[in-house]
Amino acid sequence: MFLEIKDRVLYIKDYWTVENYNKIKKQVKVLSKKSFDYVDASELEKLDFYGAYLINNFFKEYEIRNISPSYEKIISMSKEIPQLSKKKSNYLSLIVESVYKKIGDYFQFISFTGEILVDIFRNIKSIEARTLFKELEEGGIKALGIITILSFLIGVVIAYQSSKMLATFGANIFIVDLVSVSLARELSPLIVGIIMAGRSASSFTAEIGLMKVSEEIDFMKTLGISPYACVVFPKILSLVFWLPILITYSLILGILGAMIVSDFTLGVPPNQFFHRLTEVLDFDHYLAGIVKGPIFGLTVALIGVYEGFKVQQKAESVGFSVTKSVVRTLFAIIVIDALFSVVYRWLGI
Amino acid sequence: MVRYIVEVENLVSKYGEKVVHKGLNLKIKEGELYAIVGGSGAGKSTLLRELLLLRKVDGGKILFKGKDITKLSQKEIDELKKRIGVMFQFSTMLSSLTVGQNIIYVIKKRYNIDDKTAIDMAKIKLNLVGLNPDVFFMYPSELSGGMRKKASLAVALSTDPDILFLDEPTSGLDPISAEDFDTLVRTLVDTTGITIVQITHDLASLLFTDTVAVISEGLIVYEGNPNGLLNVENKWVKNLTSTLRFRRLLNGK
Numbered sequence: 001m002f003l004e005i006k007d008r009v010l011y012i013k014d015y016w017t018v019e020n021y022n023k024i025k026k027q028v029k030v031l032s033k034k035s036f037d038y039v040d041a042s043e044l045e046k047l048d049f050y051g052a053y054l055i056n057n058f059f060k061e062y063e064i065r066n067i068s069p070s071y072e073k074i075i076s077m078s079k080e081i082p083q084l085s086k087k088k089s090n091y092l093s094l095i096v097e098s099v100y101k102k103i104g105d106y107f108q109f110i111s112f113t114g115e116i117l118v119d120i121f122r123n124i125k126s127i128e129a130r131t132l133f134k135e136l137e138e139g140g141i142k143a144l145g146i147i148t149i150l151s152f153l154i155g156v157v158i159a160y161q162s163s164k165m166l167a168t169f170g171a172n173i174f175i176v177d178l179v180s181v182s183l184a185r186e187l188s189p190l191i192v193g194i195i196m197a198g199r200s201a202s203s204f205t206a207e208i209g210l211m212k213v214s215e216e217i218d219f220m221k222t223l224g225i226s227p228y229a230c231v232v233f234p235k236i237l238s239l240v241f242w243l244p245i246l247i248t249y250s251l252i253l254g255i256l257g258a259m260i261v262s263d264f265t266l267g268v269p270p271n272q273f274f275h276r277l278t279e280v281l282d283f284d285h286y287l288a289g290i291v292k293g294p295i296f297g298l299t300v301a302l303i304g305v306y307e308g309f310k311v312q313q314k315a316e317s318v319g320f321s322v323t324k325s326v327v328r329t330l331f332a333i334i335v336i337d338a339l340f341s342v343v344y345r346w347l348g349i
Numbered sequence: 350m351v352r353y354i355v356e357v358e359n360l361v362s363k364y365g366e367k368v369v370h371k372g373l374n375l376k377i378k379e380g381e382l383y384a385i386v387g388g389s390g391a392g393k394s395t396l397l398r399e400l401l402l403l404r405k406v407d408g409g410k411i412l413f414k415g416k417d418i419t420k421l422s423q424k425e426i427d428e429l430k431k432r433i434g435v436m437f438q439f440s441t442m443l444s445s446l447t448v449g450q451n452i453i454y455v456i457k458k459r460y461n462i463d464d465k466t467a468i469d470m471a472k473i474k475l476n477l478v479g480l481n482p483d484v485f486f487m488y489p490s491e492l493s494g495g496m497r498k499k500a501s502l503a504v505a506l507s508t509d510p511d512i513l514f515l516d517e518p519t520s521g522l523d524p525i526s527a528e529d530f531d532t533l534v535r536t537l538v539d540t541t542g543i544t545i546v547q548i549t550h551d552l553a554s555l556l557f558t559d560t561v562a563v564i565s566e567g568l569i570v571y572e573g574n575p576n577g578l579l580n581v582e583n584k585w586v587k588n589l590t591s592t593l594r595f596r597r598l599l600n601g602k
C-alpha cells in the first residue's frame with residue numbers, strides 16, 4: 001500500500017520510486033479526489049523523480065504537509081517540464097531534397113577528383129616511399145589469396161558448365177576459345193574489380209573516415225602535410241599498378257582451372273589445350289581486358305577515398321560511408337565495364 | 350549505523366603479468382559523494398570496469414549492498430544493473446538515437462513505464478542537467494563535447510539509480526559548466542540520497558566530495574575527508590597537495 005486515507009488526510013507512504021511507479025499510479029488513479037483535504041508525507045520512506053512526477057501530476061491542487069525539505073526540492077525540480085517545438089517535415093520537400101543531394105554528390109565527386117589530382121601534382125615531392133610500399137603490399141599482395149581461389153573456381157565452373165553442351169556437338173576443343181576469350185576480356189577484370197571493391201574501397205573509406213573522425217586529417221593539414229598526396233596518392237598508385245597484374249594472374253588461374261576440368265570431362269589433354277590457347281587467345285583480347293585494370297583501380301581508389309573524406313566528425317557515419325562506398329564502387333565498375341563493351345564494339349575490337 | 354553500498358575487499362587485477370591492483374580495499378557509504386583520484390595509469394578505469402561488472406576480478410571480492418557480486422544469479426545481476434547509472438569519459442549514449450530517444454529508451458528498457466511519463470521524464474532530466482529542450486531532438490554527434498557530457502548525465506540519471514559512476518565528468522567542460530556540474534552532483538546527493546562515485550582529475554570538484562580515495566601503486570593509500578589529504582604520508586599525495594593549484598584552492602576556501 002502506497003496510500004492510505006485516515007480522517008480526510010491522504011498519507012503517502014513507503015517507496016515512491018521508479019520500481020513502484022506503475023503500482024502507485026494505479027492506486028492514485030482510482031483515488032476519489034473528494035475524499036481527502038490534504039496530503040501528508042510523514043510516512044514517506046523514499047521519493048525519487050518518478051514519485052515526485054506523480055505528486056506533481058495528481059496532487060497539484062493539494063497542500064502537502066510534513067514533507068522533508070529534500071523531498072520538497074525533488075518535487076520542485078521535477079515540476080518544470082519544458083515545451084518542445086516539434087520540427088515539421090513534408091514529404092515532397094524531402095524527396096526533392098534527396099534528389100538534389102544525389103545530383104550534387106556527383107558534381108562534388110568530380111570536383112573532388114580534380115582537386116586531388118592538382119594537389120598531388122603540387123605535393124609530389126612530399127610523398128614517402130615507406131607509405132607507398134605499405135600500400136603496395138596492402139593493395140596487391142594481400143589480395144592474392146582470395147583472387148587465386150575465386151579465379152580458379154570461376155575457370156572450373158565455366159568449363160564445367162559448357163562442357164556438356166560442347167560434348168553433344170562434338171566441339172570439345174572449342175572449350176579453349178570459350179573460356180580463354182571470355183575470361184580475358186570480361187570475367188577476369190570483373191572478378192578482380194569486384195574483389196577490390198569489397199576489399200580496398202571499404203578499407204580506404206574506413207581508414208580515412210576514422211582519420212577524419214579522430215581529427216588526424218586536420219592535424220596533417222595544420223602541419224602543412226597534404227593528406228591527398230600522403231594518404232591518397234599511394235593508394236591510387238597501388239591499385240593502378242596492381243590491377244593489370246592481378247587481372248593477368250586471375251586469367252592464368254582461371255585458364256588453369258578450365259584446363260583441369262577439360263582434361264577430365266572433355267578429354268582435352270593439357271598439351272592440346274595449350275596449343276589451341278596460343279592459336280585463339282590473341283594479344284588483342286588480352287589487351288582489351290588488361291586496359292580495364294588501371295581504370296578500375298582508379299575508380300575503386302577514388303570512390304573509396306572520396307567516401308572516406310565525406311565522413312563528418314562522428315564515428316557512426318563511418319559505417320554508413322563504408323557500405324555506401326562498396327555499393328557505389330560495384331555499381332561504377334559494372335557500368336564502366338558495360339561502357340567498355342560498347343566502345344569495343346564500336347571500334348570493332 | 351553506516352550502511353555501505355559498495356565494499357571492495359583485497360581486490361587484485363592483472364593484465365597478463367602486469368599487476369594493477371594488489372589487494373585494494375575501499376568502502377563507499379550509501380548516499381555519499383565519493384571521489385577516486387590517482388595518477389595516470391594507476392588503475393582507476395580498471396576499477397570502474399570491475400565495479401560495473403564489465404571485467405572479472407583476478408582476486409578479492411566486490412560487495413554491492415553486502416552481497417558478493419560473483420555469487421549473484423543472472424537475474425539478480427540484471428536487477429542490480431538496473432540500479433546502476435554510469436557516465437563514461439566521452440559519451441554514454443547510443444549514437445543512432447536522438448538524446449530524447451536515448452533517455453526514453455533506457456527508461457522503457459529498464460522499467461515498463463508509459464510513453465507520456467517517459468517523455469516528460471526525459472524533458473525533466475534534460476532541464477535538470479541544464480540543457481536546452483531543443484537537445485531532445487538532436488543526435489549525440491550534433492552536440493559539443495560539453496553538451497554531450499551533460500546529455501550523458503541526463504541518460505545516466507534517467508531511471509534515478511541508487512548509485513552513479515562518473516568517469517572524469519568535468520573534463521572538457523568550461524569552468525562555469527564544471528562548477529554547475531559539481532553543484533548539481535552535490536544537490537542530487539543531498540536531496541535524492543543517490544550515491545555518486547566519480548573518478549576525477551579536477552581538484553576543484555574534489556573539494557565538493559565527502560570522501561576521497563587515492564589509488565597509488567595498486568593500493569588505496571588514503572580514504573577519507575578531502576581536507577585530510579594534507580596529512581597523508583605518501584609520495585603521490587604529497588606531490589598532489591604541493592601543487593600550486595591545490596594550494597590556491599585551499600587558500601581560496
Ligand SMILES: Nc1ncnc2c1ncn2[C@@H]1O[C@H](COP(=O)(O)OP(=O)(O)OP(=O)(O)O)[C@@H](O)[C@H]1O
Pocket residue numbers: 364367369387388389390391392393394395396
Ligand atoms: N587492456 C589492457 N591491456 C594491458 N594493460 C592494460 C589494459 N588496460 C589498462 N592497462 C594497464 O593497466 C594500468 C591501469 O590502467 P587504467 O586505464 O585503469 O588507468 P587509469 O587510472 O584509468 O589512468 P588514466 O587516469 O590515465 O585514465 C595501466 O598501466 C595500463 O597500462
Ligand SMILES: [Mg+2]
Pocket residue numbers: 393394395
Ligand atoms: Mg582512465
